[in-house]
Structures are given as C-alpha cells and as structure tokens.
Amino acid sequence: MHRIVTLVRDGVLPIELGIVHRLFGQARSAEGNPLYDVLTCALVPGEVRTDADFTICVRHGPEVLATADTVVVLSSDEDYEPQTGGRLRGAMAEAFGRIRPGTRIASICTGAFVLAAAGLLDGKRATTHWRSAADLRELYPGVEVEENVLYTDSGDVLTSAGVAAGIDLCLHMIRRDHGAAVANEVARGTIVAPHREGGQAQFIQRPVPEPRISSTAKARAWALEHLGEPLTLRELAARESMSVRTFTRRFREEVGISPVQWLTMRRLERARQLLEETDLPVDRVAEDAGFGTAASLRQHLQAALGVSPRTYRATFRGPALTAG
Known part of the structure; x- marks a missing residue:
C-alpha cells in the first residue's frame, strides 16, 4: 500500500489531521481493499498540543518519515508568529533529511511555511491561506506565492490553502493516484464536492445568494444534465433570465471561476x-x-x-x- 505519513507539530489543527486520515483512509480498490496506509508522526512522539482544549497522543517519531510514499505537513497555530521561520529551519532540517528522494510532499494551509523553510518550494508555485500569503512571500522570496488558488501541484511537491482546501488537495492526490472513480467514491462517502480545480479562487464572494438576488444554481444543474450538447453562455444566462454579462459576473461570484x-x-x-x-x-x-x-x-x-x-x-x- 501507498503509505501516507502526516507530520504534526504543537498547535496542530485537529480538523486537518482528521481530513487526511478520513479521506485517504476511505480510499478502496474495486475489491474493497484499502489503498493507503496512514500514519501520524511528530518530531518528538507523545503528547502534542492542539489549537483546541485537548491534546493528541502521537505514537510515531520522525523515523517513520523514511517509510513514507507521501508526507503531508499540517499547519500549526505557531505558524502565525513572525519568528516561526527561523525556528522551522533548524527544527525541521533533521526530520526532512529522513525523507527518501522522490517522496511526494504536500502541505495544508500554513504547513507551506515548513516546506518553504526546508527549501522545497524554491522556484515553485505554492499557496497557503490568503491571510498568510504576504508573510510567506516576504519570508521566502524564492517561492512563487499564489494566494488566490485552492492548491498547487508541482509534481512531487503540493500545497493547499486553508482547511477546506486540504480536502480538495487530498482528493486531487487520490484522483492522481487511482483515478476519478476512486476519488469520487471517497467524496461521496465524505459528503463533499468530488472535484474543485486547484486554480479556483480561495474566496468566493457569494457562496450563498443574498435574499432577492438570483442564483446561477438552476443553470448549473441544467448544464450538468446536458453536457453532451453544445451549450452557450447566452443559453445558460437565459435559464436564469439574466443578460450574459450579469450571468457571467454572478457565476464567478458564486463559483469562483468563469462559466466556460x-x-x-x-x-x-x-x-x-x-x-x-x-x-x-x-x-x-x-x-x-x-x-x-x-x-x-x-x-x-x-x-x-x-x-x-x-x-x-x-x-x-x-x-x-x-x-x-
């Protein structure tokens, strides 16, 4: 099985840890066999503080990083402190030295700071939570920071934005490893959207339409039932009784990308x-x-x-x- 090792630090966000274990843990082959083995490790095994009112007990130390096919680095509430960058360079150097060449490495939210501190993002596109993008750019000028995308994929190094974008990134990796059918089944089991493109905007202006303002939902539902037909913007806009210009603007506000x-x-x-x-x-x-x-x-x-x-x-x- 493909082994996923999730690296946690003091101040970890429990929801991010749950995302990795839940999504990869649900992936199954056509015969029903697990496709991933998911472990959690810390720099020092034992009790790890979370950003909530409880701790977690981590059994594995950094030695299991050497067994990983994919390493996922989670964020920490300490990442929001300006002085974190210097500490990360020293604290993570030995741990990352254990990772085998060719291992896929991914981050969720401000876990990108860890990857940047290790030099893994130099010259690469990367993202993080939009609130932290400016800090990432300032601390690591060699990184091509894109603050308005859900995730980036540079092959063996991937980064994602805030918490929910971690779901998108994990599904993207599952899809890349095993195809759309497996990823869609995991998404169905988790009751989340099966696919959001990495280039979609982090911040959608109107995810829920304001009262008395028309949505584009009916047009989207109709389009999904007629994908095999030659659909035009004018036709989609007419479904919502809007002009093409208004429909296109409203669509982007609600979905984060253009209708096309x-x-x-x-x-x-x-x-x-x-x-x-x-x-x-x-x-x-x-x-x-x-x-x-x-x-x-x-x-x-x-x-x-x-x-x-x-x-x-x-x-x-x-x-x-x-x-x-």
Missing part, C-alpha cells in the same frame, strides 16, 4: 468517468462529454493531466473492463 472554465471541468470529469467505467470508443466518450471530437477531448485531457484518453483509460479503467 466550469463547463470544461465538468466535461473533463464526465469524460474521465466514461473512460474509467465504460468501454465506449474515445469518439463516443468525447461526444457524450460535450467535447464533440476525439481531437478536442485529447487536447483538453492533455492540457489538464498530460496524458491522452487511451493512456488515461489504460491506467485507471476498472479491472473488469481491463480483463475484457
């Missing part, structure tokens, strides 16, 4: 599901997902994941289809 970006993401999700769960020809998958042609699907999948539809299917299709 949202449609492309939903169509990619549909295409990935069909590639994994059916034996439909690629041309038919492209048509049913709304891309029209195999060439268009190939272009979008290559841009999003760096693979062709056939390569994606060969990697992530279910065992029953593969055997057939």
